[in-house]
Amino acid sequence: xKNPATKVKRxxxxxxxLGFLGCVALFxxxxxxxxxxxPRQRAEATEPDWLEQCRLFCAEYxxxxxxxxxxxxxxxxxxxxxxTLSASLNEILSDSQFEKAETxxxxxxxxQGADFTLPDxxxxxxxxxxxxxxxxxxxxxxxxxxxxxxxxQLFALEKDLAYFHEMGAEVIAISADSSESTQEKFAKYxxxxxxxxxxxxxxxSEAWGVYTRPSQEQAEDLLHGTFVIxxxxxxxxANRGHQPFVDNKSLLHWLAELxxxxxxxxxxxxxxxxxxxxxD
Numbered sequence: 273x274k275n276p277a278t279k280v281k282r283x284x285x286x287x288x289x290l291g292f293l294g295c296v297a298l299f300x301x302x303x304x305x306x307x308x309x310x311p312r313q314r315a316e317a318t319e320p321d322w323l324e325q326c327r328l329f330c331a332e333y334x335x336x337x338x339x340x341x342x343x344x345x346x347x348x349x350x351x352x353x354x355x356t357l358s359a360s361l362n363e364i365l366s367d368s369q370f371e372k373a374e375t376x377x378x379x380x381x382x383x384q385g386a387d388f389t390l391p392d393x394x395x396x397x398x399x400x401x402x403x404x405x406x407x408x409x410x411x412x413x414x415x416x417x418x419x420x421x422x423x424x425q426l427f428a429l430e431k432d433l434a435y436f437h438e439m440g441a442e443v444i445a446i447s448a449d450s451s452e453s454t455q456e457k458f459a460k461y462x463x464x465x466x467x468x469x470x471x472x473x474x475x476x477s478e479a480w481g482v483y484t485r486p487s488q489e490q491a492e493d494l495l496h497g498t499f500v501i502x503x504x505x506x507x508x509x510a511n512r513g514h515q516p517f518v519d520n521k522s523l524l525h526w527l528a529e530l531x532x533x534x535x536x537x538x539x540x541x542x543x544x545x546x547x548x549x550x551x552d
Contacts, residue, residue: 322494325514326421337420342461344420345427354428354518361438364521365528372525373517378499378510379481385411385499385507386479390446390469393454398467400444404501408441408530410523413482413497414516416447417457425496425516430464432520439527446471482512500526503534 330337333351338344357364375381389399403409412429415422429436429443436443443466449457451470458464477483477494486492498517500509509526511517 321491322415322514326415326419329421329515335420340461341417341420341423341457342427345424348420348424349428349518352515352518355521357432357435357521361435361524364435364524370521370525373509373511373519373522375509376511378507378512380499380507381510382506382508384505385501386476387505388471388476388479390471390476391451392467392469393451393458393463395451398444398469400501401505403442403444403467404503404505406442406503408439408503408527409499409501410436410441410443410527411480411497411499411501412443412445413477413480413495414445414447415494415496416449417454417461418449421516422447425498425518426464426468427462428516428518428520429466432524433465435520435524436527439524439531441527442466444469446476448472448474448477498523500530502530 330348333348335344335347335351380386385400387399387401389397392398400409400411410429412425414425417423417426426445429445433443445464445466445468447454447468448471450472454468454470471477474483474485474494477497478485480497480499482495482497484490484493495512495514496516498509498511499507500523501507508530509523
């Protein structure tokens with residue numbers, strides 16, 4: 273009789289078969305690990321730089337998302353020390369101690385900027401020319417209505433919009449968000465009282481120098497952009513960067529300078545006309 277404790281020795285064929293099953297199991301385990309780990313690694317490697325910049329800015333100011341974009345945007349504006357405007361427009365423009373932000377260099381500076389026609393949240397076509405022929409325009413390029421840092425400037429402009437209208441100016445905002453997506457965000461977090469347009473393929477953003485398409489020579493990039501445009505379509509102020517421009521007081525002072533220049537031109541034209549009449 274065999275001792276039950278005696279270990280039965282496996283045959284060579286059995287050992288080879290079990291080894292084969294072990295290799296197959298290991299192979300499938302490696303496939304599963306690769307499937308779940310590789311896509312995340314690729315996403316991290318190709319993630320746009322501007323999204324990383326968003327996180328860095330929020331971390332720098334100690335901001336923690338609450339899930340409410342409007343609330344978080346207002347918190348961003350508060351911690352970045354955006355000046356809250358409450359005085360009358362005359363008092364704001366009479367502040368002799370204030371130094372308005374200087375313009376950055378830009379290909380459109382002192383030249384006509386690229387015109388565009390884009391859909392608003394209702395799908396209606398809106399052109400830059402139709403606005404700037406009637407009044408100066410504050411043109412804003414923002415990342416999109418998907419994070420507090422990205423859309424904070426629009427909330428700041430909405431708060432001070434009465435000042436811009438008093439100056440006879442209009443605000444236009446542009447992002448790659450679709451009209452439908454923007455409508456959804458309006459319903460959830462709040463709308464704006466100025467045109468918000470969809471540049472879904474970044475064509476206009478690229479023309480205005482705030483978007484760089486990826487290529488072998490350069491990485492993809494997206495910037496916030498703020499421009500003051502006179503009624504001749506010329507850009508008189510430009511600002512681009514990874515942080516939104518929230519100095520509305522400076523924008524009002526740039527608009528005031530436009531008014532002074534316009535008044536001077538009218539006076540010079542009237543003087544020339546009067547001189548010509550006397551000569552005649």
